[in-house]
Amino acid sequence: MLLSFKRDFFRYQKYLLLTAKLAETKKARVYTGLILTFFTISFFALLALRPTFLTIANLIAEIRQKEEVNRKLSVKIQQLSLAQTAYFQVAPRLYLVDETLPTEIEFSSLLGNLESEASGNEVSFSGLTFEKISFEGQKEGLQEIGYKTSLIGSFENLESFLEKVFNLRRIIKSSKFSLTKKMVGEAELLDFSGDLVSLFQTKKTKLE
Amino acid sequence: MIRKSKINRDLLVISILTLITILSWIGMDVYHRLTKTAVPEVVERQLLPLDPKIKTEVLNYLENRGKNYQ
Numbered sequence: 001m002l003l004s005f006k007r008d009f010f011r012y013q014k015y016l017l018l019t020a021k022l023a024e025t026k027k028a029r030v031y032t033g034l035i036l037t038f039f040t041i042s043f044f045a046l047l048a049l050r051p052t053f054l055t056i057a058n059l060i061a062e063i064r065q066k067e068e069v070n071r072k073l074s075v076k077i078q079q080l081s082l083a084q085t086a087y088f089q090v091a092p093r094l095y096l097v098d099e100t101l102p103t104e105i106e107f108s109s110l111l112g113n114l115e116s117e118a119s120g121n122e123v124s125f126s127g128l129t130f131e132k133i134s135f136e137g138q139k140e141g142l143q144e145i146g147y148k149t150s151l152i153g154s155f156e157n158l159e160s161f162l163e164k165v166f167n168l169r170r171i172i173k174s175s176k177f178s179l180t181k182k183m184v185g186e187a188e189l190l191d192f193s194g195d196l197v198s199l200f201q202t203k204k205t206k207l208e
Numbered sequence: 209m210i211r212k213s214k215i216n217r218d219l220l221v222i223s224i225l226t227l228i229t230i231l232s233w234i235g236m237d238v239y240h241r242l243t244k245t246a247v248p249e250v251v252e253r254q255l256l257p258l259d260p261k262i263k264t265e266v267l268n269y270l271e272n273r274g275k276n277y278q
Binding site for chain 1: 216217219220223224226227230231233234237238239241242243244245246247251254255257258259260261262264267270271273
């Protein structure tokens, strides 16, 4: 061990002496000082300043975002307030939407409307058959109830009946229809056969 | 002596370049953090503007439709 040290000492002696001599020159001292200064600044910038600046930047960005969110929420609250006022104004008339597009099938009102229009226009029903409706696995959204209608009446009465039925508040559409002549006693009447469709809108309900 | 001086100058250049690189890196990081927007999606959806007007024309139309027949 001792021998090894001695051997190494002799080998590197000239470099050590040169370094000591160099350290005495002004140029070397200035260079060394500058280099160490720059490396020290770099070191601390990397390990101390960077996390600090990043934390500051994060906080500034967060404050900006929160202010922006706050501003947008204030606008939204104002809009909601206005919407609530507008809703209260139209709320008494919202039954119109339910009448036009009920949330349930509402057979009774549909039949009542058809019957009253038929009797009001002197048209008689000779048949009314509803299509089979499945309530299982019913999807949310617009649904149709189809029904085949057979009516007997004069042309004018049938025309008036259909015009009124198609202008009912409840939506009723006709996909196809046919008219055939029919003699009832001595009177010549028309037999109207048509496929009518009514709409309703189902909403998703949670099954408990 | 000349060789040593050259090493010193090289080291100085390297230290300056290192400092510049680190400062640029910090600068870019800070800029990135400042410009990054990280509003959660849920909040973003809640902040979508809402039109507070209700189209009463539809209600007027429905009111007139079937008025005589209900």
